[in-house]
Amino acid sequence: MSSTLPLLPQDLITEILAWLPVKILVRFTSVSKHWKSLIFDPNFAKLHHQRSPKHTHVLLTLFDYEEVNKDDFQDNSNVDTSWAVAPFWVRRLLEQPSSTVNEDGCFRTDEGTSYAIGSTNGLVCLMEDISQQKGIQGICIRFWNPSLRLRSKESPTLTVIRAYANLGFGYDDSTDTYKSLDFHKC
Known part of the structure; x- marks a missing residue:
């Protein structure tokens, strides 16, 4: 006698997945192509965001992840360094003040300078300097x-x-879009 597992309706699977933490969802993307497309679907992302706790606060920490002895250089502007922006949970910092930053999940940049312009709904907008001449700056935006x-x-x-x-x-909730803005002083 063979037994088969009952199939769950798709809407029930979606509802269950929407309550799970992101780290688990990322692992579940390898279950099947269907689950991967579901988890990366913008509508599912919005549902997941609605279900996720609203009290998690993250501190972004900028640090040099390649140890460079800057004392060896007279002009620090020529030092080729790489920087990382790491998420750091504020609650963990309050509970364990001597905690170290986990580099897992860092955003690393090897060129120029990166600035966090802002964040919303768990998405961080970064500006990277590309070039600068006479007060005019070339930048690019990354999310x-x-x-x-x-x-x-x-x-x-x-x-x-x-x-x-x-x-x-x-x-912008009315158009369901993320926007980077450039405000000019007049």
């Missing part, structure tokens, strides 16, 4: 999801006059 450990490709190079520009990032 980073620390929970999924995913980052977007670089945007095309944007030109801003740094002294007159302020960059921002947010989510």
Whole structure:
């Protein structure tokens, strides 16, 4: 006598998965192509975000992840260093003040300087300096999801006059879109 497992309705599977932590969902993407497409579906992401706890606060920590002895160089601007932005749970910091940053899931940059413009719904918007000439700066924008450990490709190079520009990032609920903004001082 062979026994088969009962099949669960798709909407019940979706509802169960929507309550699970992101780390587990990432592991479940290897279960099947169907589960992977479900987990990365924008509608599922929105449902998961609605179900997730709203009290988790993350501190982004910038640190040099390659130990470079800067005392060996007279002009620090020529030192080729690599930087990482790491998510660090504020609750963990409060409970264990001597905690160390876990590099697992870091966003690393090997060139230029990165700035966190803002974050919303677990998505971080980063600006990277590409070039600068006479107050005009070439930048690119990237998006980073620390929970999924995913980052977007670089945007095309944007030109801003740094002294007159302020960059921002947010989510427009009425159009269901994320927006990076460039505010110019007049």
